Amino acid sequence: MSRSHGLANGRPTSEQVDGRLRVAVVDYGAGNLVSVEQALVAAGAAVTLARVAGDLGGADALVVPGVGAAGPAMARLQRAELIGPILHWIGNGRPYLGICLGLQLLFESSDEDDTSTLGVIPGQVQRLTGAPTLPHTGWNQVSQVREHPLFEGIADGADFYFVHSYAGEPAGGDDRDWKLGVTTHGGSFTSAVAADNVLGVQFHPERSGLDGLRLIANFVGWASHRAHVPALSAAKRA
Amino acid sequence: MLCRRVIPCLDVADGRVVKGTRFIDLVDEGDPADLAARYASEGADEIVLLDIGAAPEGRATTLDLVSRTARRVFIPLTVGGGVRSVAEMREVLRAGADKVSLNTAAVADPALVTRCATRFGRQAVVVAIDARRVHSAALGHAAALASGITNGGETDGRERQHRAPSWEVMVRGGREAAGLDAVAWAERAVNLGAGELLITSIDRDGTRSGYDVALLRAITSCVSVPVIASGGAAGPADLVAAVVEGGADAVLAASIFHRRLHTIAEVKLAMAAAGLPVRLVPEAA
Numbered sequence: 001m002s003r004s005h006g007l008a009n010g011r012p013t014s015e016q017v018d019g020r021l022r023v024a025v026v027d028y029g030a031g032n033l034v035s036v037e038q039a040l041v042a043a044g045a046a047v048t049l050a051r052v053a054g055d056l057g058g059a060d061a062l063v064v065p066g067v068g069a070a071g072p073a074m075a076r077l078q079r080a081e082l083i084g085p086i087l088h089w090i091g092n093g094r095p096y097l098g099i100c101l102g103l104q105l106l107f108e109s110s111d112e113d114d115t116s117t118l119g120v121i122p123g124q125v126q127r128l129t130g131a132p133t134l135p136h137t138g139w140n141q142v143s144q145v146r147e148h149p150l151f152e153g154i155a156d157g158a159d160f161y162f163v164h165s166y167a168g169e170p171a172g173g174d175d176r177d178w179k180l181g182v183t184t185h186g187g188s189f190t191s192a193v194a195a196d197n198v199l200g201v202q203f204h205p206e207r208s209g210l211d212g213l214r215l216i217a218n219f220v221g222w223a224s225h226r227a228h229v230p231a232l233s234a235a236k237r238a
Numbered sequence: 239m240l241c242r243r244v245i246p247c248l249d250v251a252d253g254r255v256v257k258g259t260r261f262i263d264l265v266d267e268g269d270p271a272d273l274a275a276r277y278a279s280e281g282a283d284e285i286v287l288l289d290i291g292a293a294p295e296g297r298a299t300t301l302d303l304v305s306r307t308a309r310r311v312f313i314p315l316t317v318g319g320g321v322r323s324v325a326e327m328r329e330v331l332r333a334g335a336d337k338v339s340l341n342t343a344a345v346a347d348p349a350l351v352t353r354c355a356t357r358f359g360r361q362a363v364v365v366a367i368d369a370r371r372v373h374s375a376a377l378g379h380a381a382a383l384a385s386g387i388t389n390g391g392e393t394d395g396r397e398r399q400h401r402a403p404s405w406e407v408m409v410r411g412g413r414e415a416a417g418l419d420a421v422a423w424a425e426r427a428v429n430l431g432a433g434e435l436l437i438t439s440i441d442r443d444g445t446r447s448g449y450d451v452a453l454l455r456a457i458t459s460c461v462s463v464p465v466i467a468s469g470g471a472a473g474p475a476d477l478v479a480a481v482v483e484g485g486a487d488a489v490l491a492a493s494i495f496h497r498r499l500h501t502i503a504e505v506k507l508a509m510a511a512a513g514l515p516v517r518l519v520p521e522a523a
Contacts, residue, residue: 034334068359
């Protein structure tokens with residue numbers, strides 16, 4: 001296989017599928033997608049890039065990656081008419097993983113650019129407080145506040161790669177226990193969330209060595225399980 | 239607690255990793271993707287790949303190289319060399335880089351730093367500064383700029399020797415003075431949108447005489463973004479000094495790793511022994 005830069009767009013081809021989890025990675029022009037794709041492929045998934053709503057059609061799981069600012073990201077998602085489809089996906093109980101900005105966009109709003117975001121998780125994205133250096137760049141420990149399949153086989157306090165200046169804090173009030181991991185850089189902040197079908201990590205598992213690859217593989221395994229029991233998720237919401 | 243990073247640097251020319259002394263006398267050190275993969279498995283926290291040829295006609299080769307390297311390592315990849323526009327930065331990121339480092343292009347067009355940071359976020363923009371010490375005997379324009387002295391000022395030779403050292407910014411692979419004070423340019427680059435600084439001492443580069451700790455301290459004491467120390471590493475003690483005395487967040491080295499004089503694990507164990515938080519991977523533990 002000799003693909004150089006960029007990835008195949010649209011639905012997976014028939015030979016790509018063959019029983020593998022089909023993951024759509026939302027491409028809204030926010031940086032490096034190669035490493036996310038590589039990590040998902042290494043975990044046994046078939047990956048396609050989603051640039052328009054139709055690209056989500058053949059997918060079993062959705063990954064929203066991205067670095068950078070919330071304002072331009074929301075504007076680009078809006079232009080691509082992807083906001084409705086993403087909210088619909090999440091509302092239907094289908095597997096979602098947000099990475100870095102893809103997690104921040106789940107909150108109600110971001111102080112960065114004073115942007116209103118997707119509103120899936122009650123709470124705000126705010127600049128890290130008390131941080132000795134910003135952006136928070138480098139490897140830092142993630143303390144797991146409870147057990148979850150996402151961290152299966154990964155030591156509590158394992159190092160993951162971060163690069164960000166803002167983070168979202170679940171505000172509560174929606175009867176869901178979002179907080180899954182916390183990290184300290186000056187102050188402490190939420191570095192991983194999970195509730196039902198929605199997972200999010202503030203760090204970059206696709207750039208976090210073997211533990212990162214393990215986390216991506218855990219996501220693929222978890223999503224495969226959920227993708228095969230759609231009726232359960234739907235029933236749970238009803 | 240945020241770990242201090244150890245970063246092997248791959249200087250690439252014509253698709254091969256090379257290493258010189260004070261930016262000249264280049265020696266072939268191997269294939270970039272192979273070396274990057276080796277370092278990733280040995281516990282590197284990040285890879286910096288600098289295309290030191292970076293001629294416009296070589297862009298396709300560079301992108302292919304970035305793509306090839308990014309597919310083999312699951313740690314962050316910073317790429318520098320030849321990026322002069324937002325569109326070129328986008329190409330490099332899409333090929334698989336996580337960050338792009340700007341050097342000569344940022345000096346020539348400081349607004350480029352802001353445009354790139356606005357488009358991709360400041361965390362993706364590294365400004366690389368090649369700094370050369372300005373000796374008091376030949377007090378240069380840069381030092382005069384730094385101290386605000388013009389036209390003779392009120393200093394004599396003796397006072398100059400007592401003054402804190404200063405450094406000037408060099409561009410075009412260290413061949414040309416930019417007429418800027420390195421510390422002032424570092425501060426300005428951060429204000430323009432740089433999310434990280436890569437500070438190379440040209441005087442120390444490839445000499446294995448230790449990092450220029452005074453240069454690092456001068457810069458880390460006036461910026462809040464992470465600073466990567468570069469140029470002069472001879473052994474683990476130098477990397478420790480760059481962090482402890484220089485205030486660097488990350489230490490970059492090339493020849494000591496390429497030539498297997500020291501392993502990444504050795505360096506990290508020395509840093510851990512000095513009380514610095516580091517990420518010890520299974521291979522390095």
